[in-house]
Amino acid sequence: MIEGLASARGVLRDAVAFFNPPTREGVDEYTLAHRWVPRRTGSGYERWTHDEAPYLVAPMRDLGSYRYLTTCIVGPAQSGKTVIAENALLHAVGKRPRNFLWYMQTDDVLESYVKDRINPMIDAHEEMRSRLGGTKEDNAIHFKRFAGMRAQFLSATHANLISKSAPFIVLDEIDAYDKALGDAKGLADRRRQFFGYLSMMLTVSHPDRATGLDPDKHWRDGIMRIYADSTRCIWYWRCPLCDLASSPAPPGRWVMSVEYPHDGTLDEIERQAHLKCPHCQGKIWDHQRRAMNLTGVWVGAGQTIDKDGTVAGDLIRSDTAGYWVVGPMSPFLLKGIGGLARDRANAELDLEVGGDETSLKGVLVKQWGIPFESKGPLGTVDAGTLAERAQSEAQPLGIVSEGVRFLTCWIDIQIAHFEVLVRGWGVEKENWVVDKYRVPADTSTDGPAWYKLLTELIARRYPLATNANRGMAILAIGYDSGGAPGVSDRAYEVWRRLRKENLTHFRGVAAGRDVWTVLPTKGISRTDGPRLSVVYPDNQKKDKKLRKTGDVPLALFNANTFKDDLGGQLMHIEPGPGYVHIPAALRSNEPPHVVFEQLVSEHRDANGRWEKPHQGVRNEMLDLMVGTHVLAHLHGLPKIQWKSPRAWCAEWGKNSMVDQMERPENAGAKAQRPKSIEDLLGGRR
Numbered sequence: 001m002i003e004g005l006a007s008a009r010g011v012l013r014d015a016v017a018f019f020n021p022p023t024r025e026g027v028d029e030y031t032l033a034h035r036w037v038p039r040r041t042g043s044g045y046e047r048w049t050h051d052e053a054p055y056l057v058a059p060m061r062d063l064g065s066y067r068y069l070t071t072c073i074v075g076p077a078q079s080g081k082t083v084i085a086e087n088a089l090l091h092a093v094g095k096r097p098r099n100f101l102w103y104m105q106t107d108d109v110l111e112s113y114v115k116d117r118i119n120p121m122i123d124a125h126e127e128m129r130s131r132l133g134g135t136k137e138d139n140a141i142h143f144k145r146f147a148g149m150r151a152q153f154l155s156a157t158h159a160n161l162i163s164k165s166a167p168f169i170v171l172d173e174i175d176a177y178d179k180a181l182g183d184a185k186g187l188a189d190r191r192r193q194f195f196g197y198l199s200m201m202l203t204v205s206h207p208d209r210a211t212g213l214d215p216d217k218h219w220r221d222g223i224m225r226i227y228a229d230s231t232r233c234i235w236y237w238r239c240p241l242c243d244l245a246s247s248p249a250p251p252g253r254w255v256m257s258v259e260y261p262h263d264g265t266l267d268e269i270e271r272q273a274h275l276k277c278p279h280c281q282g283k284i285w286d287h288q289r290r291a292m293n294l295t296g297v298w299v300g301a302g303q304t305i306d307k308d309g310t311v312a313g314d315l316i317r318s319d320t321a322g323y324w325v326v327g328p329m330s331p332f333l334l335k336g337i338g339g340l341a342r343d344r345a346n347a348e349l350d351l352e353v354g355g356d357e358t359s360l361k362g363v364l365v366k367q368w369g370i371p372f373e374s375k376g377p378l379g380t381v382d383a384g385t386l387a388e389r390a391q392s393e394a395q396p397l398g399i400v401s402e403g404v405r406f407l408t409c410w411i412d413i414q415i416a417h418f419e420v421l422v423r424g425w426g427v428e429k430e431n432w433v434v435d436k437y438r439v440p441a442d443t444s445t446d447g448p449a450w451y452k453l454l455t456e457l458i459a460r461r462y463p464l465a466t467n468a469n470r471g472m473a474i475l476a477i478g479y480d481s482g483g484a485p486g487v488s489d490r491a492y493e494v495w496r497r498l499r500k501e502n503l504t505h506f507r508g509v510a511a512g513r514d515v516w517t518v519l520p521t522k523g524i525s526r527t528d529g530p531r532l533s534v535v536y537p538d539n540q541k542k543d544k545k546l547r548k549t550g551d552v553p554l555a556l557f558n559a560n561t562f563k564d565d566l567g568g569q570l571m572h573i574e575p576g577p578g579y580v581h582i583p584a585a586l587r588s589n590e591p592p593h594v595v596f597e598q599l600v601s602e603h604r605d606a607n608g609r610w611e612k613p614h615q616g617v618r619n620e621m622l623d624l625m626v627g628t629h630v631l632a633h634l635h636g637l638p639k640i641q642w643k644s645p646r647a648w649c650a651e652w653g654k655n656s657m658v659d660q661m662e663r664p665e666n667a668g669a670k671a672q673r674p675k676s677i678e679d680l681l682g683g684r685r
Helices: 008-018 027-034 054-062 081-094 107-124 158-162 186-198 222-228 266-270 286-294 336-354 358-369 383-390 447-459 487-500 559-570 594-599 618-634 678-681
Strands: 035-036 045-047 070-074 100-104 144-145 149-155 168-174 200-205 233-238 258-261 274-276 297-299 303-305 311-313 319-323 404-411 417-425 431-440 461-464 469-475 476-480 508-509 513-518 518-524 532-535 554-558 658-660
Touching: 027 054, 027 081, 027 559, 035 358, 054 070, 054 081, 054 286, 054 319, 070 222, 081 100, 081 107, 081 149, 081 168, 081 200, 100 107, 100 186, 107 149, 158 186, 168 186, 168 559, 186 200, 200 222, 222 319, 258 336, 266 336, 274 286, 297 303, 336 358, 358 559, 383 594, 404 469, 404 618, 417 447, 417 618, 447 487, 476 487, 476 618, 487 518, 513 532, 518 618, 532 618, 554 559, 554 618, 559 618, 594 618
Parallel strands: 070 200, 070 319, 100 149, 100 168, 168 200, 233 319, 404 476, 476 518, 518 554
Antiparallel strands: 035 045, 144 149, 233 297, 258 274, 303 311, 404 417, 417 431, 461 469, 469 658, 508 513, 532 554
16 A cells, blocks of 8 residues: 555445444433533533433433424423533534524523533533634634534524524523513424424423412413423332332322421521431431432323332323423432422521512422412402401501511602601511601602602601600601602602712612612512612613713612512411501591502412502502512611611610600701711611
8 A cells, every 4th residue: 555545445444334324322322422511529521421310311312302393391400401402412513413593581691601501511522622613703602603503592582583493492491581572482483393393492491480280270381381281201219218109299199298397497407308208208318319310210191100110101192292300309409408498498487477479489499390389468368357457556657666676668659749658677577557648749840849758757756655755767768760750850859969968878788789778769560570679770861951870779679579578468467577567547437448458459460460450449558568668678677687686676775766856845846857867877787
């Protein structure tokens, strides 16, 4: 053979190999042979093993099946859902080139994911790295061109969902997409019509949009709607003590539950949490879950499983393969089932004490992978019941009841008047309506009326129930910044004047939010919006005489979330943690009791949004109660350590917001401004 030339034997061998049929290798097989994953401890990579999370094998296998058009995976964070999409991309690049469309909820989330996960994955795999195009355009954040295929990473907007086509589409965290999109899967389905049964869609998400566990009643939106129309597979594993089968998923025939001491401390709950076998009642500890997962099998609709683990029957015919992963199955939990139990117990305490469902929903949906069913408390307590409960509250308006540690005030802006509510807060969120009144004014034009009302509230001291010579100042005052034209301008204008005269003070930063003693507020109606934030709007419209230049703080709050909280508070029927004391003075002379009717004027729909039954219904008291809670939350109500409180929420004898009342002979005089609200507050945080 002449040096530098190919051998005849080699040419013949390569030519024959070209005519050999390609080997079929599914996503699960290719992943096992080729995938490298970051080490869980230390730096570097290690070979993928199915033993780590065996429940991922079947969904990966279905991605290459012509039996299904869609693979649906419901599950919590840190359970391996999105890793399946990564493995499918690796398989496509290395084995079966086909174009990818990968959608995520926002550009920020997408860019972070590509930088943190996709780019390092490409670097770690020679078969991806060698096939990646060499130009800058071939390796951008939103676009990757590989030999024979391309992968696009896009935010889930209407324009992106209707303008692209590909045989493989990933809808990642679909329940976090903007609800204005409507049926995101339906939009994406049209983008793979040309490819027919050669196409595949992978939908993964935790079940944010489900409203409970009843498929017919609660699975009407999001990932659970897709799962409801699938093979509905759930995981069964064997008990290491009795070797009988049960499932950690709620729909299981026999459910293995997570047990913990509900009356213990959080540390005790984390330490003692365990799984309980429904057959032998034995305790299974966290370190035994890995071995149980290795015994696991998926059982879907149309199939049955016996106690001994024997599966019989055939899956129902469906175009969608559906799998439900729950938190106790995941090997990636930072603190195992002890951490799951601790977080759930802490969230249950929030609900019990303050009626706040937000944290419990977050834990169940994002950590346990279980749909959350709201109790929808507002609307289940009627106005008559609340009015009857108020009969025993003899404390007159304008007096600080025993138990109150600090006051918040919120002002609702109507066209021709201000509605004012002052609310007192005590240990474990027990609270009292202290004052409610109306101030006539043309709120859109009468700037001096805004200033007069706010300065009077800043200066006001409410007498203590046990000592009329001493009074409590209001810790925080908020007011609505929207409404009729001109209201927003007045809201910003008066804040600037108060700031210039040193009548509103910056208290520092808490939970990432700037805390002010007086500030405008605005409710947002989106159910998925942040609970509370403080921003500085910048409105440079040239046709405005008054410009909002970003110097005025604005508290944006999730109205639906805080209405959920109020609903929970009103459900408490005995004085104590979370109970709302409403004085009998707010009852009408006879039913209907107007204030109490306003308090329950809205109802929570299936999507978590609070709505009035029709436009004629008045809801001022509801808004006032929400606004006063927003101010208390901003100033740290959920995190107050009542055994060692700060001076502004201490007992009356040590409370920095309590001082000497004005002398009786000066009671009719004009309200005076406090000497220094910073002194009352005990300084910044």
